[in-house]
Amino acid sequence: MATALAIPTPSAFADQAFLRAAADSNVNQRYIVESVSVGGVQVESAKLPSTLRKHLTALVGARCDMAAIEDLAAEMRKELHLRVVSQRLAKGSLPDRIRVNFDVVKRDLAFDISVPKFLYHSKQGFSGEVDASTRTGPNTFTLAGISNGDDLTERFTGVAAHYRNSRVLTDKVHFGIGFEDFREQWTDTTRTAAENSNGFDLYRGRRNIAPELTFAPAKSVTVSAGVSLEQMQMENPLLGVRSANAVTADVHFGRKLEGDSIQQAIDAKYSLRAGTRGLGSDYSYSRHLVSLRYEIKSGRQIASDEFVGGAIAGDAPSFERFVLGSSSTLRGWDRYAINPLGGNRAVHNTITYGYQFGDRTAEVFYDMGSLWNTGRTAPVQSASGQNGGLRHSLGLGYRQGIFVLTMAFPVVEGRITPVFMAGMNY
Amino acid sequence: MCALAVVLVDKLQVHLDGDFLHISAPHLNFLNGKTLERLKDGVSVAFIGQLSISSAPNAVVGDASSLARFALSYDIWEERFSVSRFGDRPGQHRSISHLSAQAAETWCLDNLMLDRALVPAERPFYVHLDLRADDPRDQLGVVGDTGINITRLIEIFSRPVKGNQQRWLLHAGPFKLSDLRKASHG
Numbered sequence: 001m002a003t004a005l006a007i008p009t010p011s012a013f014a015d016q017a018f019l020r021a022a023a024d025s026n027v028n029q030r031y032i033v034e035s036v037s038v039g040g041v042q043v044e045s046a047k048l049p050s051t052l053r054k055h056l057t058a059l060v061g062a063r064c065d066m067a068a069i070e071d072l073a074a075e076m077r078k079e080l081h082l083r084v085v086s087q088r089l090a091k092g093s094l095p096d097r098i099r100v101n102f103d104v105v106k107r108d109l110a111f112d113i114s115v116p117k118f119l120y121h122s123k124q125g126f127s128g129e130v131d132a133s134t135r136t137g138p139n140t141f142t143l144a145g146i147s148n149g150d151d152l153t154e155r156f157t158g159v160a161a162h163y164r165n166s167r168v169l170t171d172k173v174h175f176g177i178g179f180e181d182f183r184e185q186w187t188d189t190t191r192t193a194a195e196n197s198n199g200f201d202l203y204r205g206r207r208n209i210a211p212e213l214t215f216a217p218a219k220s221v222t223v224s225a226g227v228s229l230e231q232m233q234m235e236n237p238l239l240g241v242r243s244a245n246a247v248t249a250d251v252h253f254g255r256k257l258e259g260d261s262i263q264q265a266i267d268a269k270y271s272l273r274a275g276t277r278g279l280g281s282d283y284s285y286s287r288h289l290v291s292l293r294y295e296i297k298s299g300r301q302i303a304s305d306e307f308v309g310g311a312i313a314g315d316a317p318s319f320e321r322f323v324l325g326s327s328s329t330l331r332g333w334d335r336y337a338i339n340p341l342g343g344n345r346a347v348h349n350t351i352t353y354g355y356q357f358g359d360r361t362a363e364v365f366y367d368m369g370s371l372w373n374t375g376r377t378a379p380v381q382s383a384s385g386q387n388g389g390l391r392h393s394l395g396l397g398y399r400q401g402i403f404v405l406t407m408a409f410p411v412v413e414g415r416i417t418p419v420f421m422a423g424m425n426y
Numbered sequence: 427m428c429a430l431a432v433v434l435v436d437k438l439q440v441h442l443d444g445d446f447l448h449i450s451a452p453h454l455n456f457l458n459g460k461t462l463e464r465l466k467d468g469v470s471v472a473f474i475g476q477l478s479i480s481s482a483p484n485a486v487v488g489d490a491s492s493l494a495r496f497a498l499s500y501d502i503w504e505e506r507f508s509v510s511r512f513g514d515r516p517g518q519h520r521s522i523s524h525l526s527a528q529a530a531e532t533w534c535l536d537n538l539m540l541d542r543a544l545v546p547a548e549r550p551f552y553v554h555l556d557l558r559a560d561d562p563r564d565q566l567g568v569v570g571d572t573g574i575n576i577t578r579l580i581e582i583f584s585r586p587v588k589g590n591q592q593r594w595l596l597h598a599g600p601f602k603l604s605d606l607r608k609a610s611h612g
Contacts, residue, residue: 018512022470023470026497088469091502111577114577115576116573131573424573
């Protein structure tokens, strides 16, 4: 009689919520933390990144918050590239005082292999990325294999390598340099549209080198500046190799407002890419992209609104052009029916309402957006003959942690074909 | 995730108390080994327990079941245990403190009960207890904001099964409700 009955084992996500509740109910929370050490070394003397040291030092003198201690153990494991970090409490020098020690175990492997993104789209197929990364001090090296049929009009497949230094003199300044080498796959629809357009040249591959410096002047603001030196191997042999060298700049603002019953999050970003002949570019253009996101959460209910607007002035290569009909914009729409070559103007808005069941969220969304072309570079109109025009789509989603299942319905006249998407971090 | 299961047959005692079927297991000692070590380090340890009944001794799916989650912690200074029970609904949360290890184990089992209305009145039934200790270290770090960490998965599956998750399976029966009624009245 050794057969085990089927127990409805909760998922890892549900377990994490429960483990958080378990940490919150820990009887030792009433004691004051007297000291914190890592591997037996007092935090003041331990060789640690300054942010981590600051977080650990903040525990001293406060109530023993086991959930915060577990979060710090997870942060330490991630930051220091460790296999295990486990916390241990011991009696302090006074009856209501305790000492916290983090025991650490190093990784067996010196590098991480991870899948940061994955998407299956019933019309576009698979997109995904596999990363191998290693870290020494503030330096991180990452090698990635990427196949992406979601972000641009073309599918691009290849490798990317990235180096990042998260501390240039100070924790507030980061330096990164990326290298990308992609092969492009164009659909017949795009090829036909390109042939019928004026001066729209396709490329079979592109390489990019992009150094960037990021500065965090305040906790909620980061500013980045860099260059993107991109070379394209054109399909037309007469054109050979063309360059799209651009100056890049980003400003990002993110803030969370935690109330007793309502939590709000605001996220805003502005990106500029300016191709200039001064950098030896064959294309002269400027690309502006603004995104604004507001989220409000009360109890189990969560609602958000996200607006994205973009404009390109001048003559930009295809990979800079805007696309609607992806996994996050006008979901359910065929991007090639909207415009097979993308557009140089785009606006898009998403409204989402979700209801949480533990770590699971059921949600409904409403997307609306418009993509159009202006100026002399306006190459083609959409398959329906429209240039611009507001389009809409509706859908249902199920979210659990970083995993999302989505069923989207484009609002069109006639037959509606739902589109199914399953993804992670998309 | 695999688990090392301790299977105990006919070590489960069953009785009726009011509207609920209760169990006791005097020989079950689940606060021991690494679990006890972690508790004495001040860390919370989570247990998930399922009490179920079935009409057959080897049933894979029970006819009725009840699930409860327990969070245990050990007071570093007072050297006593504290237990919280988390039910399926918010109102089912209960807590107790200043317990010995044995009293904490007993309290967990006392608070894992099955509604009497779910117990078959006429036919014999078997009672099963499935109790698991969760190891949070195995669940964290594989899936995070940055995606799925394959290295972490390799590390977890490279480790011996032993120690990943402790599990106790207890079975007893057959019982008849009428016999339990008599015992409780007696």
